[in-house]
Amino acid sequence: MKSSFLSLIRVDEAVDLAKSIAPAMPPERVLLDDALGRVLSEDVRSDIDIPGFDRSWKDGYAVFAADTTNATDSIPSMLKLKGRIDMGAGEKMSLSRGECFNIPTGGQMPDGADAVVMVEYTDEVGGDVLVKRPVAVGENVVKKGEDFPEGGVVFGRGEVLSASDLGALAAIGYYEVPVMKKPVVGIISTGIEIVPVDKKPKVGEVRDVNSYLCSAFVRKQGGIPLHLGIVRDNEEEMISLIRSGVDKCDLILISGGSSKDIRDITARVLYTEGEVLAHGVMLAPGKPTIIAKVKDTPVIGIPGHPAATYMVLSVIVRHLLVAMAGFSDTMKSVRKARLVTNISSEKGREEYVRIKLVAENEAMPLFGKSGLLNTIVESDGVIKIPAGREGLEAGEEVEVFLW
Amino acid sequence: MKSSFLSLIRVDEAVDLAKSIAPAMPPERVLLDDALGRVLSEDVRSDIDIPGFDRSWKDGYAVFAADTTNATDSIPSMLKLKGRIDMGAGEKMSLSRGECFNIPTGGQMPDGADAVVMVEYTDEVGGDVLVKRPVAVGENVVKKGEDFPEGGVVFGRGEVLSASDLGALAAIGYYEVPVMKKPVVGIISTGIEIVPVDKKPKVGEVRDVNSYLCSAFVRKQGGIPLHLGIVRDNEEEMISLIRSGVDKCDLILISGGSSKDIRDITARVLYTEGEVLAHGVMLAPGKPTIIAKVKDTPVIGIPGHPAATYMVLSVIVRHLLVAMAGFSDTMKSVRKARLVTNISSEKGREEYVRIKLVAENEAMPLFGKSGLLNTIVESDGVIKIPAGREGLEAGEEVEVFLW
Numbered sequence: 001m002k003s004s005f006l007s008l009i010r011v012d013e014a015v016d017l018a019k020s021i022a023p024a025m026p027p028e029r030v031l032l033d034d035a036l037g038r039v040l041s042e043d044v045r046s047d048i049d050i051p052g053f054d055r056s057w058k059d060g061y062a063v064f065a066a067d068t069t070n071a072t073d074s075i076p077s078m079l080k081l082k083g084r085i086d087m088g089a090g091e092k093m094s095l096s097r098g099e100c101f102n103i104p105t106g107g108q109m110p111d112g113a114d115a116v117v118m119v120e121y122t123d124e125v126g127g128d129v130l131v132k133r134p135v136a137v138g139e140n141v142v143k144k145g146e147d148f149p150e151g152g153v154v155f156g157r158g159e160v161l162s163a164s165d166l167g168a169l170a171a172i173g174y175y176e177v178p179v180m181k182k183p184v185v186g187i188i189s190t191g192i193e194i195v196p197v198d199k200k201p202k203v204g205e206v207r208d209v210n211s212y213l214c215s216a217f218v219r220k221q222g223g224i225p226l227h228l229g230i231v232r233d234n235e236e237e238m239i240s241l242i243r244s245g246v247d248k249c250d251l252i253l254i255s256g257g258s259s260k261d262i263r264d265i266t267a268r269v270l271y272t273e274g275e276v277l278a279h280g281v282m283l284a285p286g287k288p289t290i291i292a293k294v295k296d297t298p299v300i301g302i303p304g305h306p307a308a309t310y311m312v313l314s315v316i317v318r319h320l321l322v323a324m325a326g327f328s329d330t331m332k333s334v335r336k337a338r339l340v341t342n343i344s345s346e347k348g349r350e351e352y353v354r355i356k357l358v359a360e361n362e363a364m365p366l367f368g369k370s371g372l373l374n375t376i377v378e379s380d381g382v383i384k385i386p387a388g389r390e391g392l393e394a395g396e397e398v399e400v401f402l403w
Numbered sequence: 404m405k406s407s408f409l410s411l412i413r414v415d416e417a418v419d420l421a422k423s424i425a426p427a428m429p430p431e432r433v434l435l436d437d438a439l440g441r442v443l444s445e446d447v448r449s450d451i452d453i454p455g456f457d458r459s460w461k462d463g464y465a466v467f468a469a470d471t472t473n474a475t476d477s478i479p480s481m482l483k484l485k486g487r488i489d490m491g492a493g494e495k496m497s498l499s500r501g502e503c504f505n506i507p508t509g510g511q512m513p514d515g516a517d518a519v520v521m522v523e524y525t526d527e528v529g530g531d532v533l534v535k536r537p538v539a540v541g542e543n544v545v546k547k548g549e550d551f552p553e554g555g556v557v558f559g560r561g562e563v564l565s566a567s568d569l570g571a572l573a574a575i576g577y578y579e580v581p582v583m584k585k586p587v588v589g590i591i592s593t594g595i596e597i598v599p600v601d602k603k604p605k606v607g608e609v610r611d612v613n614s615y616l617c618s619a620f621v622r623k624q625g626g627i628p629l630h631l632g633i634v635r636d637n638e639e640e641m642i643s644l645i646r647s648g649v650d651k652c653d654l655i656l657i658s659g660g661s662s663k664d665i666r667d668i669t670a671r672v673l674y675t676e677g678e679v680l681a682h683g684v685m686l687a688p689g690k691p692t693i694i695a696k697v698k699d700t701p702v703i704g705i706p707g708h709p710a711a712t713y714m715v716l717s718v719i720v721r722h723l724l725v726a727m728a729g730f731s732d733t734m735k736s737v738r739k740a741r742l743v744t745n746i747s748s749e750k751g752r753e754e755y756v757r758i759k760l761v762a763e764n765e766a767m768p769l770f771g772k773s774g775l776l777n778t779i780v781e782s783d784g785v786i787k788i789p790a791g792r793e794g795l796e797a798g799e800e801v802e803v804f805l806w
Binding site: 032033035036047048050051052053087092105106108142146147148154162163164165166167168169170171172173174175191192193196197198200201203204205206207208209210211212213215216217219220225227304305306309310335336361372373374376377403 | 435436438439450451453454455456489490495508509511545549550551557565566567568569570571572573574575576577578594595596599600601603604606607608609610611612613614615616618619620622623628630707708709712713738739764775776777779780782806
C-alpha cells in the first residue's frame, strides 16, 4: 500500500476531482405531483399558446379603446351593450365601434375589441353602458401567447423544479415530467467502536452517527441513501460491501472510524480494490479525505469525527451530488452576513469556520472542538477563509454557505 | 347568501384568523432515516453522556499536563511509554506521573491523565517519549458529557429536523423519532374553463394549474396533498367533495375559477355548508380570499389567477400550515436585499410585490400582470410595502420572503 496522504490537495482541487468522476444520471419520467425539487433532464416547451386567446384580465367591458377617449365621470362615453361573454363558452363574439360586451376576468375578448374597462368605472343603464374613464389599447387584456408562446422553451434542462415551476408545467401539459434519476448513494460506517443506533453503547463504544449524517445529507441533496452496513474492523467485510455496493450505487460514502488504524483499512481496501485519486485535503476539520473510484463508481472516504464528516459532505460531496444531479447550485444556499468578531487563520491554508447566523444577518463563528456534534447542530453554515488571508476582521462581509 | 366581501380584512388579520382555526397535528413515530424536515412532537433527551468517557481529540500521548511544563524542542520532557490504548477496548488504563500512553483520536483517556500531546510534538525513542511542547490541563481532551450530557434536552418540541440534527438524534439513540403527523390537505379546483393537465385545452379552456401549485406548495411546506377533484360549475358536486373532504383532510384548499360567478358558487357553498370567517383580504393580487370552517376543518377559498393563488398560498396558507405543523418559521426563508428601483404604492393599503433577486443581493420588482404564470416563475419571493408607506425607494433595504 502506497499512501499519498502527505500530498494534500486544496479544497477546490478536491471538488474538481470529485466532479470529474461524477457519473451523469440517466433520465426518467415522474408524475407532475412527484416532481418537486427534481431536476429537468431536457428542455420543456409549451404545446399551446398561453393564454390560448386574448383574455380579459379584469371584470368589466370589452371595448374599442378609441370609443373611450375623453370619457369622464361627468361626460361618459355611452356604448351599446351587445351581450355578455361567458367563461369557457368557446364561441367567439365580435364587436363593432360604439358597442361593448360585458366580460368576466379570464373571458375571451370578442373580435375587434382591444381593451377592457374595469366594471368600477362603468354604469349599466338599460341596454347601454356608461364608461367614465378612457382606456388605452391593450389595457386589461392578456394577449394570446403572452404568458408562454406555443413552442417556446419554458424551462431548460437542469432546472430544479420549484412549486411555482410545477404550476407552469401543468399549464403546458406536462402530466409526466422528464427528470434526472436520483442518484443512489451507498453508505458504509467503519470503526471498531461503532454500534447501531438502537443499541446502548458500552464504555468505549459510540453509536453510528455518521451513517445518519450521510443519509440525511444525501436525501437533502436529492439522492436516495442506501445503508450498506457498519464495518467494525474486518477488511474482508469491507471489500465485500464495496464490491456489492458498486453494482447497486452511483456513489459510495465510507465514513471512517476516528482511529488512524481503521482509516488505514479503508484506505488499503480502496488502494487494492480501486484507484485512489486523492488522499488528504487541506480542510480542517476534514483532512483525511479519500477520493477514489472502484469500477467507475466514485467512492469517498470521509473522516469519522461527525463535524469533519459534515464538513466534507457540505464542502466536497455536495458538489459531487450536484454534478451528478446535473444542476447548478442555487443562490439560496449562500447568504451574505457580517462577521461579529475577528477570526485568525494560518496563512497559506484555506480554512472553513462554522458560523451561526444571529440577528440582522450577522455571522458568529463557533470555535468548537471538531469532534463535537453540538457545534454542527448549532451552526447554520460555514464561511471560507481564503488561503491568502491571515484571518478575517469583525465587520467584514462574508459569504455564508448554508448547510 | 350574505356576502361580507366588501369588509376586507388586513393580511395580518387574515393570518391570525387562519392560525386560530389551525388544528394541531397529533404525534407519530417515524424511522430516523425518514425524519428529515419533520417537526419534533416532544423534547428529546440524551439517554447517555456523549462522549461516554473522557476522550482524546487528537492522535498523540495521554499525559499529566504538569509533566510537560517548560518542554521545548531542545529540552523535551521525557516520559515513560506505559502502553498503547486501542479504540473500543473498554478496559480503562491508569497513568502515574512521569508516564504516558499512546492514544488514538477518540481513545479513552487513562485514569490520571488530564491532557493529550499531539503526536506531531513528540518523538518515540525506545520505551520513552520525548514531549517537545507543554500542554494545558484539558488540552485535546473532550470531557465525558461535554457534547451532550445524559438527560439533557438536545432538541425541543417544534424543532424542524435538519440533516445534522439527525446525526445528533442517532447519537442519543433515537432510532425512531417522535414527530407531528403531516397534515393532509385536500385540493379542489373550480372553474367551468378548467380541464385536466393531460388534456389539450380547447378555445376558452385552460389546464388545471392551481391544483398543482397548491399540491407542490403543500408538499414543500411538509404536508400531504390530496387531489379531491375539479368542479366545473356543479354546486352539488362541490358540496359532495367538501363533505367527503372534511372527513379525510386536515385542511381544504379550493382555488376558484377566475370568473366572479364561479367564485360565488364556492362562496355560496361555504356559507351554507360551514362558517365563513372572512371573505376578502387587502392583498393584491389575492383579494377574493375566503377563510371558512366546515365541521372544524379549515377551508380556504383562493382566487383563481395562478399568481394570486401563489400569493395567497405564500402569504396566508403558509402560516396556517406552519401553525398546524407546530414549528416556528425559519430565518432561512427571509433574506435582506436592496431595492434597485422605486416602487410606488397606494397609502393605507398593504401591498406585496414580487421580486427577483439579482447579483449581490439586490431585489428587482417584477410588475407583471397578476394573471401571468411567468411572473411567479421568474420571481424569487415577495416584499411587503406597509400600509403606512406610499412606496419604497431605490436603495432601501427590504426583507424578501422567499417563495
